[in-house]
Amino acid sequence: MEFFPDTQQFTEFRDYTLVLPALSIGNIGQMAIDLLIVGLKMKKVGLIDSPYALPMAGNNAFTEDGSLTTAVEVFASPEHKIAVIQQRAPAIKRYNEAFASNLIDFYALHGFKELILLNSTEAIMRRENQLSGYPRKNCILIRPQTSTPICCLNRPHRDSDCTSRS
Numbered sequence: 001m002e003f004f005p006d007t008q009q010f011t012e013f014r015d016y017t018l019v020l021p022a023l024s025i026g027n028i029g030q031m032a033i034d035l036l037i038v039g040l041k042m043k044k045v046g047l048i049d050s051p052y053a054l055p056m057a058g059n060n061a062f063t064e065d066g067s068l069t070t071a072v073e074v075f076a077s078p079e080h081k082i083a084v085i086q087q088r089a090p091a092i093k094r095y096n097e098a099f100a101s102n103l104i105d106f107y108a109l110h111g112f113k114e115l116i117l118l119n120s121t122e123a124i125m126r127r128e129n130q131l132s133g134y135p136r137k138n139c140i141l142i143r144p145q146t147s148t149p150i151c152c153l154n155r156p157h158r159d160s161d162c163t164s165r166s
Contacts, residue, residue, distance in 0.1 A: 001048055001049070001050040001051075001052070001099075001102035001103075001105070001106065002048070002049045002050075003046055003047075003048050003074070003106060004046050004047050004048075004049065005045060005046040006044060006045050006046050009043045009044060009045045009046075009076075010045045010046055011045065011076055011078050012110075012111075013076070013083055013110040013111060013112055014110070014111040014112075014113075015081060015111070015112075015113045016076070016081045016082060016083045016110075016112050016113060017081065017082050017083070017112065017113055017114050017115075017116060018082075018083050018084070018085065018107055018110075018112040018114070018115050018116070019033065019036060019082060019083070019084045019085075019115075019116045019117075019118065020033075020084070020085050020087070020103065020115065020116070020117050020118070021033045021085075021086070021087055021117075021118050021119075022117055022118060022119035022120075023087060023090050023091075024119045024120045025120045026120055028118070028119070028120035029117075029118035029119050029120060030086065030087065030088070032118050033084050033085075033086045033118070034061070034086070036075075036082070036084055037062065037075050037084060037086065038062070040077040040079075040080055040082065041077065042075035042076055042077045042082075042084065043075060043076060043077075044062075044073055044074070044075050045074050045075060045076045045083070046073070046074045047070050047072060047073045047074065048072040048073070048074060048085065048106065049072075050071075050072060050091075050099060050102060051095075052091050052092055052095035052096075052098050052099035052102065053071045053072055053087070053089050053090070053091055053092070053099060054071060054089040054090055054091075054092060055071055055089070056070065056071045056088060056089040057069065057070055057071075058088070069088060070088075071087070071088055071089035072085060072086070072087050072088070072089070073085070073086050073088075074086075081113075083112070085103070085106075
């Protein structure tokens with residue numbers, strides 16, 4: 001996996017939060033990333049070329065200048081200290097673990113403060129005690145500096161929501 005920064009837009013990622021979509025039911029994670037890109041007026045700061053992601057190119061959804069979107073792109077908001085990876089194509093099936101490992105390497109190499117993974121589940125996956133109330137919101141938060149706590153954020157976040165994985 002190789003990161004190709006846009007030299008005019010790229011900023012150092014130290015102390016940024018990195019947000020990734022999990023390619024899952026309904027592409028909810030990817031749509032949430034699109035909302036972050038538009039809502040926070042994020043700039044494309046580069047792209048990631050991976051031998052483990054299916055190659056693709058298409059019209060850029062964020063501009064009308066005829067530019068292209070590729071399989072894996074990186075956007076950032078220096079004002080909010082947030083970077084996102086927009087993954088528009090899945091990893092090649094038998095290379096899912098290698099692709100995920102490369103994303104973690106990218107995260108570690110660039111000194112991000114934390115990682116948030118956005119995903120979704122089908123309503124049919126809810127347990128009986130979850131049937132009343134609002135649907136689940138799935139988000140995993142990882143902070144490597146504090147013994148890799150992992151949180152499933154189903155409500156407003158509090159540090160006490162996190163439990164350390166052993």
